[in-house]
Ligand SMILES: Nc1ncnc2c1ncn2[C@@H]1O[C@H](COP(=O)(O)OP(=O)(O)OP(=O)(O)O)[C@@H](O)[C@H]1O
């Protein structure tokens with residue numbers, strides 16, 4: 001029996017016992033990680049997409065909590081200089097901009113399916129990890145919102161350092177088939193914020209992100225979260241980000257103020273021809289330069305731009 005099935009079944013039994021009602025038959029969920037024999041295909045649910053789509057029917061808040069209770073509780077020691085929402089002071093410089101970014105994303109969400117969001121940029125050190133981690137934090141600041149932050153930058157993982165936690169087990173362990181989804185998710189001091197670090201023993205990042213298992217992971221965990229924020233490597237030097245984007249609903253592009261050349265930013269956008277660019281974050285603006293910078297990039301992209 002799959003571990004998800006086990007957890008769901010237990011939760012449903014508890015729920016039924018509490019309500020004195022009949023127990024739901026969770027059989028289809030057994031297909032989540034059970035091999036599907038051809039002759040049994042009509043009795044099982046072989047497609048992880050279909051399974052993921054069915055999960056919310058079983059996943060009452062109680063059962064989701066039951067499943068997520070299996071994730072490791074870790075003692076994070078975040079870098080309070082850059083993790084803007086982790087010291088209890090929500091008025092630090094930059095916090096307001098992240099709240100603006102949050103409301104713009106909710107605005108976009110009214111027009112399109114938007115849960116799995118890839119954060120990328122053209123070049124290294126433009127603020128992808130800074131943006132993805134603070135965005136995840138501001139999203140869980142809203143009551144009841146559950147967020148999963150994934151470090152999919154297998155070439156230069158940094159999120160675990162920013163959050164002050166361990167790098168593994170993590171994404172690479174899942175992609176290599178060494179760990180299941182609950183073994184790689186951890187939670188720290190912030191309620192409802194879950195984190196998948198990069199993982200350990202990463203030898204061939206391109207092969208790992210392209211082996212198809214990331215999509216399966218996202219399909220499995222998607223019903224458990226309101227948002228899934230994925231940090232990625234820079235888009236121009238390597239192709240990982242464009243591969244990752246195919247498993248996501250949209251792309252958020254970070255541009256470094258006074259640093260990223262506009263033709264390079266434009267080229268990075270071309271790496272995602274089929275993906276929805278949901279916005280541009282202009283990172284590292286000075287207070288004086290922000291309005292002009294915003295004007296410049298809106299003219300360039302005609303998308304929602306947020307300055308940080
Ligand atoms: N707006 C900001 N305010 C303060 N510090 C910032 C800001 N943006 C980025 N930083 C800091 O700059 C450094 C580089 O940022 P970050 O790691 O987010 O870039 P990156 O694009 O993810 O880099 P890489 O391509 O190497 O993954 C980090 O130390 C980060 O904390």
Ligand SMILES: [Mg+2]
Nearest residue numbers: 128129153158
């Ligand atoms: Mg980074």
